[in-house]
Amino acid sequence: MHKIYFILRNGEKQEITAETGESLMTIAQQNGLDVEGACGGAMACSTCHMIVDPAWYGKLPPPSEDETDMLDLAPGLTRTSRLGCQIIVTDEISGLTVKLPQSTKSLI
Numbered sequence: 001m002h003k004i005y006f007i008l009r010n011g012e013k014q015e016i017t018a019e020t021g022e023s024l025m026t027i028a029q030q031n032g033l034d035v036e037g038a039c040g041g042a043m044a045c046s047t048c049h050m051i052v053d054p055a056w057y058g059k060l061p062p063p064s065e066d067e068t069d070m071l072d073l074a075p076g077l078t079r080t081s082r083l084g085c086q087i088i089v090t091d092e093i094s095g096l097t098v099k100l101p102q103s104t105k106s107l108i
């Protein structure tokens with residue numbers, strides 16, 4: 001089991017326990033966080049946009065071209081933005097902190 005920390009839109013920090021292999025989008029939804037995930041993880045909506053703590057960003061496998069293209073359309077894009085459906089919990093990112101952007105926009 002791993003701990004992942006989410007900074008919510010109101011600034012609160014929420015700790016979520018997750019298993020290896022789960023996506024950040026899935027664990028956020030399972031724990032009642034406001035993450036829409038309209039396309040179900042198909043990299044087609046950008047509503048799972050999350051901002052990775054800069055200290056952790058380099059520990060993630062780099063985004064695919066499809067993910068980067070989708071992120072380019074996400075409101076509030078930052079240098080450490082990722083799609084939550086594409087971040088998979090592993091030992092390497094146990095303890096990761098991500099922040100939910102102030103708004104998302106569904107592109108489907």
Ligand code: FES
Binds near residue numbers: 048049
């Ligand atoms: S859930 Fe749609 S892009 Fe991640």
